[in-house]
Amino acid sequence: MGLLRELYYILLGFLQGLGACWLFLFRILRYTPAALLRWRIIWQQIYSVGAMSLVLIMVSGFFVGMVMGLQGYNTLSKFAATSALGTLVALSLLRELAPVVTALLFAGRAGTALTSEIGLMRATEQIAGMEMMAVDPVRRVVVPRFLAGVVSVPLLTMIFSAVGILGGFVIGVSFMGVDSGAFWSQMRVNVDVWDDVVGGFIKSIVFGGACSLLAVYEGYYSHPTAEGVSRATTRTVVNSALAVLVLDYLLTAFMIHGV
Amino acid sequence: MASAERDDNNAVEITGLRYRVGEKAIFDRLNISIQRGKVTAIMGPSGTGKTTLLRIMTGQVLADRGRVLVEGKNMARLTGDELYELRKQMGFLFQNGALFTDSTVYENVAFPLREHTRLPESLIRHIVLMKLQAVGLRGAADLMPGELSGGMARRVALARAIAMDPKIIFYDEPFAGLDPISMGVIVRLIRRLNDSLGLTSIIVSHDVDEVSTVSDQSYLISNGKVVAYGTPRELEQNKSAWVRQFMKGLADGPVPFHYPAPDYAAQLLGEERN
Numbered sequence: 211m212g213l214l215r216e217l218y219y220i221l222l223g224f225l226q227g228l229g230a231c232w233l234f235l236f237r238i239l240r241y242t243p244a245a246l247l248r249w250r251i252i253w254q255q256i257y258s259v260g261a262m263s264l265v266l267i268m269v270s271g272f273f274v275g276m277v278m279g280l281q282g283y284n285t286l287s288k289f290a291a292t293s294a295l296g297t298l299v300a301l302s303l304l305r306e307l308a309p310v311v312t313a314l315l316f317a318g319r320a321g322t323a324l325t326s327e328i329g330l331m332r333a334t335e336q337i338a339g340m341e342m343m344a345v346d347p348v349r350r351v352v353v354p355r356f357l358a359g360v361v362s363v364p365l366l367t368m369i370f371s372a373v374g375i376l377g378g379f380v381i382g383v384s385f386m387g388v389d390s391g392a393f394w395s396q397m398r399v400n401v402d403v404w405d406d407v408v409g410g411f412i413k414s415i416v417f418g419g420a421c422s423l424l425a426v427y428e429g430y431y432s433h434p435t436a437e438g439v440s441r442a443t444t445r446t447v448v449n450s451a452l453a454v455l456v457l458d459y460l461l462t463a464f465m466i467h468g469v
Numbered sequence: 470m471a472s473a474e475r476d477d478n479n480a481v482e483i484t485g486l487r488y489r490v491g492e493k494a495i496f497d498r499l500n501i502s503i504q505r506g507k508v509t510a511i512m513g514p515s516g517t518g519k520t521t522l523l524r525i526m527t528g529q530v531l532a533d534r535g536r537v538l539v540e541g542k543n544m545a546r547l548t549g550d551e552l553y554e555l556r557k558q559m560g561f562l563f564q565n566g567a568l569f570t571d572s573t574v575y576e577n578v579a580f581p582l583r584e585h586t587r588l589p590e591s592l593i594r595h596i597v598l599m600k601l602q603a604v605g606l607r608g609a610a611d612l613m614p615g616e617l618s619g620g621m622a623r624r625v626a627l628a629r630a631i632a633m634d635p636k637i638i639f640y641d642e643p644f645a646g647l648d649p650i651s652m653g654v655i656v657r658l659i660r661r662l663n664d665s666l667g668l669t670s671i672i673v674s675h676d677v678d679e680v681s682t683v684s685d686q687s688y689l690i691s692n693g694k695v696v697a698y699g700t701p702r703e704l705e706q707n708k709s710a711w712v713r714q715f716m717k718g719l720a721d722g723p724v725p726f727h728y729p730a731p732d733y734a735a736q737l738l739g740e741e742r743n
Contacts, residue, residue: 339567342527343581343633344556350584 234427237348238356245353252354252361259320259355260362264369266319267312271370274307275299275377282378283386292388296397299378300371304401304410308371310458313417316363317450321425324355325446328429329439337430352426359422360415367414409465416457421450479538480505480637480669481526486535488518488525495521497693499535508663508670510684512677513691514715514724519673520564522690523639526671527561528552540636557585560630560638560668564645566622568614568629574601575610578629585633600628604658620651624658631662637669638662644676652676656683677716681705689715 245252282298328351331337340347375397382388401407425446432442481503488496495518503509513519524530525537528544537544542555568577578597582588588596601607604624614622623643630638640659644652660683663670674680680687681701689697689704689712697704697712705716714722730736 334570335563335565335567336569338529339561339563339569341529342556342559342561342563343584343629344553345581345584346553 230431231423231427234430235423238353238423238426241346241349241353242357245349245357248354251350252357255354255358256362259316259324259358260366263316263319263362263366266315267366267370268373270311270315271308271373272377274311274370275303275374275379276381278302278307278374279378279381279386283382283388292382292386293392294396294400295378295382295388296375296393296395297400299382300375300397300401301406303371303374303378304406306410306458306462308367308374309410309413309417310454312367312370312414313363313421313454314451316359316366316418317421317425317447317454320359320362321421321446321450322443324359324422324425325429325432325443326439328352328355328426329432329434329442332430332432333434333436333439348430352430356419356422356426359425360418363418363421364411364414367410371410405465412465413458413461416461417454420453420457424449424453478505479503480540481671482536482538483526484536486525486537487533488521488530489533494693496532496535499690499694501688501695503669503671504686505669506663506667507685508659508672508683510672510674510680510687512673512675512680512687512689512715513696515675517690518693519675519690520641523561523641523671523673527556527559527639557633558636560627560633560635562623562626562630562638562640562643564642566614566626568617568622568626570614572614573610574606574612574614574617574625577614577625578632581629581632596632597628600632601625603631603662604628605654618651620647620654623647623651623655627655627658627662631666631668634666635668637671640670640672640674642674643672644674644679652679659683677718691715 278299279295282295283292286292286295286298328337331347331351337347337351340350379390379393383390383393428442428446428449429439432438479502481501483499483501486496486499486501487494499522501511501522511519511522521530525532525544526539528539528547531545540555540558542551544552547555568574569580572580575597578600579593582593582596586593598607598610601610604627606621606624606628609617609621609625614625617625643655643659647655656679659670659672662668672680672684681704684701686698686700687704688695691711697707697709699707704712707713707716711723713719714724720726
């Protein structure tokens, strides 16, 4: 009975959190049109969450691409199909690796920053100060950061893919001797704009939304103490990672069988 | 019932306020009225809910029962938008200043103007410099909040609080943790701003000496009720032992030095635990 009761409370807590998160999303969406008019603030946030993640994304993308090049070459050479290396690298990056890894890196680099920034603003009464100046902190602080995340993640994902393909090219063509023409032409023939490029792009938008929502939600509702903010930051990373992987499965299943 | 009627001379009227946190009654039928244009102090020992009272007056917290009228508006009946509209007429000085740490002093003071008005940048600049001049920190406009001393941060927060020309200004422990010079500066500023801008000032504090020099009238609250009310002079001459203890800062009196505890000897000898 004790175990069942505990499971019940865990489930209840999870559903409560999920519900609160959805309500928060609706609150954010309500203020979005007004926030879009003040694009300068969103622009600043895109710089701090997006542009500042650029180096991390590019370095990671390059290494993931190089690993794909090595692993792909190793496997394909057994079937004498190394000319398909370009296709393999491009498809795995565009469909899966780029959206998922970018979102995970974004959660670790920018999501934690968002959570701790908003959490500390609450702890130092800056949020309350804003409310007392008749400025809704959701509109002024939360919405621009959320929108910046939604915009940044797809852009970062595209950069990740591009740099990753370059990494695969460097390993496959320059080091392993795959024919450069075969690498690119096979890729061009086999990669479909709608299924692969747009599919991955849609994923990245959803992941960007999920990671940004979780980050601002945890920050906004964090307990205004040092421990509270640190817990919220941890939750952001854990929940974002879980959300990205679960959503990835759902989106993939939908994209392969649903359409 | 004369007391229940709205008095236009009062900026804030609280009648029969009750507020509980868990089992503990913070306020029990509290009545307070704050006259327009005056500096009113709300004093009391730590933990009597003075800050909570400020939060109730500014709509950050809702009372359980009783009526809270601010500028004639019933706080319990306001919608979110109406509350924000009312808050545009209020300034609030947080104990720690609550400045935005990633913006300069200038941008902090400009914040409410940028949010609520569509004034051209040149006019915003004039207003910000005027407000900073009023608190003596025009020269600090380009500093970051981290570079300010506690007293300076509070003065910047004060400049920000008066940026929108409020009618009422709330001070939460404005003297706490300041050196004597900064304290003197804040005391003078509160008085000067109140008189020159025609404000109503409400100060929550337990610094008896400073409050007495600046306030026109004071409320002394304890255990959720008003214990004494009057001008600083009247309070000083109050006969009640409790009021005397508080005003003179005596260690023992009706408010005992010791928190309620089991018998000392018995506890040391191990008969009682805890």
